[in-house]
Amino acid sequence: MVLWFPTPYPDELLYSVLARYHVRAGNTSPKITTEELFGKRTVRSVWDLPANLNALLKNTGDYWNAEQLILNYTMYPYYAAFLLPQQAKKIKQAMMNDEGSTIHTRIGMAASNVKLKENFWVCSHCIKDDMETYGETYWRRIHQCPGVFFCPTHEVELEETIVSVRDFNQHEYIVATALVKRRKNNMGELKKEEIQLLKAISQSSYSLLTTNYLQKDNNSLRDKYLELLKQNEYATPNGRVKRDRLYSGFKAKFSSRCLELLQSTVEFVEADWLTMIFQKHRKSFHPIRHLLVMSFLDTDLNHLFDKNEYHPFGKGPWLCLNVACSDYRKRVVKDIGVTIDYDTRKPVGTFQCNCGFVYSRKGPDINKEDKFRIGTIKEYGHVWKQKLTEAVNEGKTLTEISREFQADRATIKKYADKLQLNVPWKAPKIVAKIVQNSIEDLENQLQLRKEKWLEIQELYPEKSKTELRKLVPDVYAFLYRNDQDWLNDFSPIKNKIQTPNHRVDWKKRDEELLALLKQAVRNWDFDVEKPTRITATSLGKKINKLSVLEKKSEKLPESMNFINKVSEDLVAFQKRRVEFCIEKLTEEGEPIIEWQIYKKAGLRSNVSNEVKRFISLKVTQYESANNK
Structure with missing residues (x-):
């Protein structure tokens, strides 16, 4: 057992701690250091995910525990957050034991397109702070993360040293020094938004290292992603991802330059990572790609891993605001539904008490008084109606009832009439005014829907009336019911290329398709890395006429004969x-x-x-x- 050991610094790699021990111990060979620390000379000096930690703990005494060692001084938490739970557990066990040869394969690093940094990276500002505070510097975990080009503490560009993470001597320990040779990375001229993205990636990477994020089950992340896709209209309500819209939005948000720097370019193919990350997770995806998806969907790690659940109306139970209920202003409401307002995208809470009283309000609640606020009463409920009946039967005046129930006189009259109560007051004289108000309200609502309909056409000028209808079904339905003539006059007109009575010349169409098919076969697999099989489907996709070939095959004899002739069996x-x-x-x-x-x-x-x-x-x- 070693009699002393260096005190680890914040966010220091275990490799860096061992390197400092090696230097201070004055050992002439790294194998001597390895034997002192691990009890044998065959242990390799792995910088990111070292193994044989049980042996190290045994030889360093009670200096630290296994959990503290792995979470605070290795790269394990950076990867573990996005691993399947059982997979993360096995990686930790492998690090504790002598199963180092399996770790990088199990974690998916060996097969990943995102490669590790080849050399150690540093921040000049951090080195200066270290020398002033500790009198020495060290290798930080965060600076070695793939895709991290800015220091999250000082927000300056990192520098690449000449010290390789894979030294020619696999047992060597290279200590960090203030005078280590280094150079600035040439990332070209980046735009402001590109720099902001890279800085955000650095901050999120640091959060991964310093917070113990772990998935609850194999598809908890995928389920969160799917809900966010639905909210942002990148997936249908039943969960089908709109890939064309997804890829278009993703490429619009992130520049090609940034995606290249982060080793995460995308291609519109089935096996692309951006497609597969939203499918059931049977394998792991590199943390960088999860961080990109988070940025794209405007979410964060705390939300994904339920570290701070979002409660726009506070935690339940909530208040019953029915003045006629015996539980008025008591926390008895357990039934709440939260939706998103279409126009403002703010949460709307609908609260329902056992007394039948249902009310809603737009959130989120900001101050203590908000919990007493009612936006809209959707249903007064059986208790309120029963109390109203009793008040009328007791002979109370309209003013007294209105004051007691905290409702306007028109509402009291309306419900008394619905309940067919024998009331002493006269029929309301404001019927005409109510009707007028209703007409004015309808006109206002119509105007708002018309403006929205015209606005959506400006946003999507290429879409048809049917496509626009799918985007704003509630607006379309309201206009259709209340002003169908206006809707028809101010909607896109379908451009008809052919006259209604024009018939397709299928013989000519057959000849045109045949020419396209022959051209496609002549150029098949030209300048590609690997060949693809010639089938009816692949040919149809190649010439972008698959639908016609499938639905009208009987009208295209020459084209179909050619397809049958050139199609390949296995x-x-x-x-x-x-x-x-x-x-x-x-x-x-x-x-x-x-x-x-x-x-x-x-x-x-x-x-x-x-x-x-x-x-x-x-x-x-x-x-x-x-x-x-």
Whole structure:
């Protein structure tokens, strides 16, 4: 057991602590240091996710506990937040034991397109502060995170040192020094919003390291994402993601330059990370990509991991505001529904008491008095009506009842009439005024809906009337019911390219499609990394006429005959992949060997005998040609 050990600094890598121990111990070889700390010389000096921590704890005594060591001085919390719960648990166990060879594979780092930084990074301002405070500096965790180019403390650009995170000696410990050679990273001229994004990524990365975020279950994050997609109209109410709208919005928000810096460019394909991250999580995604999605959906880590739940109307139960109820102003309401106001996007709470009284108000509540506020009474309920009946039967005057129930006289008259109560007062003389007010209110509502309808057309000039209707169904329905003529006059007119009686010349259309199909086949797989199979579907997509080919195939005989002729079955496609692979190997000057063809062509060993014979034949032909 070692008799002393350096005190770790805030956010210091365990690797950095061990490096400082190595220097102060005066050991001539890093293996001596490794043996002193771990009890054996074979442990590698891994900077981010080290293993054999049980052995280290044993040799350093009660200096710290395992949880403190992993969460505060390794990169584990940065990755663990977005791992599946069981996966995060296994990674922690592997770090405690001697299973270091499995950690980076399990975490998905080996297969990730987001690569680690090659060298250690530092902040000049942090180094200056360290020298003034501690008399030495150290390697910080946050500065080594992929995608972190700004110091979250000083908000200045980080600098890359010449110290490699993978030293040629896998047992070496390199200590940080104030004089370490370093250079500023060339990120080009960034716009203000790009710099803001990169700084936000740095801050969020630091939060990951300093807060123990963990998923509750395998799809808790995905479920949160889906709700946010629905709220932002990137998914339908039943959860189907609108990929075209999603990708369009994502590319509009983030510049190509930033996505390249963050190693997270997107392509509109099924296997793209931006598509798969919203599907059920069967594998992990790099933290950078989760942080980008969070920024895109205007949310944060605390919301995703339920660290601070959002309660726009405070925590329940809530107050009953029915003056006729015995529980008036008591916290008895447990039933609340929260929706979002269409125009202001602010929360609207609807509260329902057991007395039948239902009221709503727009939030969020800001001060203590807001909880006593009623925006709209949606239902007075059976208790209120029963109390009104009793008050009328007791012979109370309209003024007394109005004051007791805190309702205007017109409301009391209205409900007394609905309940068919025998009242002493006369029929209201303000009927005409009420009608007039109703007419004026309708006109105001109509005007508001008309302005909204015209505004949505300005925002989406290319959309048809039907498409606009889907965007604002409530506005359309109101105008349709109350002023259908105006709606027809001020809606997009469908452009009719053909006259109503014009018939499609299917023979000509067939010839045009055939020409497109032939052109597509001639250029098939031109200048691509790997071939794709020729099928009716892939051909239709290639010429952007899949729907016509599927729905009108009987009217397109020449095109369909051509498609049937050139379409490939699996064996034919595999043979073409082999030929494509051989051509590539020849261009690169590589030998034509069977195992290499299988690997390059992505073929398994259990392909059909016909394909196996074809590969053997090609290899034989190559060898014969080279032996001449």
